[in-house]
Amino acid sequence: MPVALPPRFFVAGTDTGVGKTLVCAVLMSGLSAVYWKPVQSGEPGDTEWVRQATGLPESHFVRETYRLRHALSPHAAAALEGVEIDLGAFRPPEAARFIAEGAGGLMVPLNDRHLMIDLMAQLGLPVLLVARSGLGTINHTLLSLDALRHRRVEVLGVVVNGPRNPANEEAIARFGKVRVLAAVEPLEHCDPAGLRTAFDRYFGGRR
Numbered sequence: 001m002p003v004a005l006p007p008r009f010f011v012a013g014t015d016t017g018v019g020k021t022l023v024c025a026v027l028m029s030g031l032s033a034v035y036w037k038p039v040q041s042g043e044p045g046d047t048e049w050v051r052q053a054t055g056l057p058e059s060h061f062v063r064e065t066y067r068l069r070h071a072l073s074p075h076a077a078a079a080l081e082g083v084e085i086d087l088g089a090f091r092p093p094e095a096a097r098f099i100a101e102g103a104g105g106l107m108v109p110l111n112d113r114h115l116m117i118d119l120m121a122q123l124g125l126p127v128l129l130v131a132r133s134g135l136g137t138i139n140h141t142l143l144s145l146d147a148l149r150h151r152r153v154e155v156l157g158v159v160v161n162g163p164r165n166p167a168n169e170e171a172i173a174r175f176g177k178v179r180v181l182a183a184v185e186p187l188e189h190c191d192p193a194g195l196r197t198a199f200d201r202y203f204g205g206r207r
């Protein structure tokens, strides 16, 4: 049975490059939501990618709270650029519906004391965890779920991304005691039509 997605949630990943931004773009193409990237390291950045891929107007995007030029861990990029990331500076969008995207995996440092997962806990948003579909994902996903639960962060479910691997999906669901909400396969076209088709296929009925 499909689970309705809440109006505001956080898209986290088991790692960098697992498909958080791609999954956000798919979700944005079907949900009437605002996209927020609290910490961006590297240019041009995920907000720009989601904007271009979805073709959605400016009103669906808010400015990153921290926008760092270097494509490094946020704490390292911030240090290079003379910036201190302050957990007190994050103000979620006022929009009724928004999707926030993390940077890297959960245990990525933001400064000398805090990790990305501390920001998630502070925001109090439920988390949708994006994981790669293939080899190595069971370990990364189960560790990430443990860390989220340890901090009492609500987990909406896991979205696996990449070539289908039902055995991994089953192991994640069983050992992680979690729902695999969707298994997103490689998209041929990351354009508005392709993303909308993917939304209907993977998340249709979840609005």
Ligand SMILES: Nc1ncnc2c1ncn2[C@@H]1O[C@H](COP(=O)(O)OP(=O)(O)O)[C@@H](O)[C@H]1O
Binding pocket: 013, 015, 016, 017, 018, 019, 020, 021, 022, 023, 104, 161, 162, 184, 185, 186, 187, 188, 190
């Ligand atoms: N299902 C998919 N279909 C096509 N391209 C994908 C898919 N998932 C990820 N990619 C591509 O792989 C790269 C990494 O994905 P991305 O969403 O940027 O990861 P993350 O946000 O977790 O760092 C990007 O170039 C992205 O467009």
Ligand SMILES: [Mg+2]
Binding pocket: 020, 021, 022, 046, 101
């Ligand atoms: Mg991203």
